Amino acid sequence: MTGLQWNGDELLVLDQTLLPGKSEWVRCTTADAVADCIVSMKVRGAPAIGAAAAFGVAVEARRLITEHADLKPSELTAKLKDTVERLGKTRPTAVNLFWALDRMAKSLQECTATGCTNAQIAAALREIAEAIARDDVAVNRAIGRYGMSLFHGPVSLLTHCNTGSLATVEYGTALGVIRALHEQGWVKQVWVDETRPFLQGARLTAYELGEEGITHTLITDSMAGHFMKMGEVDAVIVGADRIAANGDTANKIGTYSLAVLCQHHGIPFYVAAPLSTFDLQTRFGGDIPIEYRNEREVLEWMGQRTAPEGTAGMNPAFDVTPAELISAIITEQGVIHVPDRERIERFWAEQGGTK
Numbered sequence: 001m002t003g004l005q006w007n008g009d010e011l012l013v014l015d016q017t018l019l020p021g022k023s024e025w026v027r028c029t030t031a032d033a034v035a036d037c038i039v040s041m042k043v044r045g046a047p048a049i050g051a052a053a054a055f056g057v058a059v060e061a062r063r064l065i066t067e068h069a070d071l072k073p074s075e076l077t078a079k080l081k082d083t084v085e086r087l088g089k090t091r092p093t094a095v096n097l098f099w100a101l102d103r104m105a106k107s108l109q110e111c112t113a114t115g116c117t118n119a120q121i122a123a124a125l126r127e128i129a130e131a132i133a134r135d136d137v138a139v140n141r142a143i144g145r146y147g148m149s150l151f152h153g154p155v156s157l158l159t160h161c162n163t164g165s166l167a168t169v170e171y172g173t174a175l176g177v178i179r180a181l182h183e184q185g186w187v188k189q190v191w192v193d194e195t196r197p198f199l200q201g202a203r204l205t206a207y208e209l210g211e212e213g214i215t216h217t218l219i220t221d222s223m224a225g226h227f228m229k230m231g232e233v234d235a236v237i238v239g240a241d242r243i244a245a246n247g248d249t250a251n252k253i254g255t256y257s258l259a260v261l262c263q264h265h266g267i268p269f270y271v272a273a274p275l276s277t278f279d280l281q282t283r284f285g286g287d288i289p290i291e292y293r294n295e296r297e298v299l300e301w302m303g304q305r306t307a308p309e310g311t312a313g314m315n316p317a318f319d320v321t322p323a324e325l326i327s328a329i330i331t332e333q334g335v336i337h338v339p340d341r342e343r344i345e346r347f348w349a350e351q352g353g354t355k
């Protein structure tokens with residue numbers, strides 16, 4: 001399963017707002033179309049947003065060259081830098097978006113330095129976008145393998161939001177670990193938080209697990225503590241949108257409450273994320289920009305108001321879990337146990353550099 005399809009010229013985005021009821025693909029041949037898909041959450045999930053944005057720059061290069069045959073390479077590059085900036089304004093929290101766009105911007109710089117033709121600029125951008133998408137699949141499978149090493153037999157897991165094939169290019173991060181455990185026959189049960197208010201758990205994770213034949217049960221977010229107390233949850237595993245240098249982790253709203261519940265019940269709390277989700281420039285979680293979405297997502301249900309007229313709503317889309325509540329961060333290069341600033345620095349140094 002995937003929510004992104006690339007055919008060399010255009011990006012097809014599976015409209016995740018319509019799932020699981022309808023499978024409709026949106027054809028994107030401009031950066032504006034891709035930006036709209038990201039803002040409206042037709043594509044969502046940190047790695048998927050990054051890959052989609054990279055393809056957004058690639059399709060825009062093609063469009064500009066096709067529609068403006070007389071464009072000089074310097075003019076094309078200037079327009080594409082604006083495109084990178086525009087795509088960077090779609091969603092603020094997931095750092096994978098900026099990581100992918102930085103790679104596209106660097107390619108534009110290199111093209112300027114080496115005097116590329118328009119065709120060479122477009123080809124370079126396309127190749128990087130394709131590499132980002134290709135690498136994401138390999139990275140997720142590696143996360144799955146490292147995640148497996150934390151378990152020694154059949155387990156019941158609880159997960160939040162959607163971190164699967166739809167949130168990545170394929171396979172998933174936290175859901176990738178669950179997939180790997182399932183391949184080993186080690187998943188007894190997956191408790192799926194519905195993930196208010198956008199219902200990524202109910203609509204997308206339940207759908208993906210169903211497609212894979214993985215035993216799962218949907219619960220409301222507020223039921224998590226109850227099932228932990230009943231001894232029904234062996235571990236919680238979630239994804240991440242941005243991990244600060246000290247290990248504080250931004251992820252879907254509700255993640256922090258789960259981590260607090262895990263600490264109270266002595267249940268391991270795992271974060272699964274690629275290295276592209278680390279933001280070593282951001283020192284603490286408090287400095288991570290949190291997206292606030294329209295209050296209507298909280299005040300309404302399927303377009304119908306549920307709260308009385310005049311009631312105000314707040315809709316932070318993410319919260320930050322302090323590193324001290326995280327048992328381990330699972331990456332494609334290994335597991336960082338009990339993450340803190342020193343352990344994360346050491347881990348990065350072992351990978352041969354900083355980000």
Ligand SMILES: CSC[C@@H](O)[C@@H](O)C(=O)COP(=O)(O)O
Nearest residue numbers: 044045046161163167239240252
């Ligand atoms: C592998 S996806 C990791 C995170 O991006 C995921 O947990 C999440 O919070 C997604 O939020 P969303 O608002 O649906 O983009």
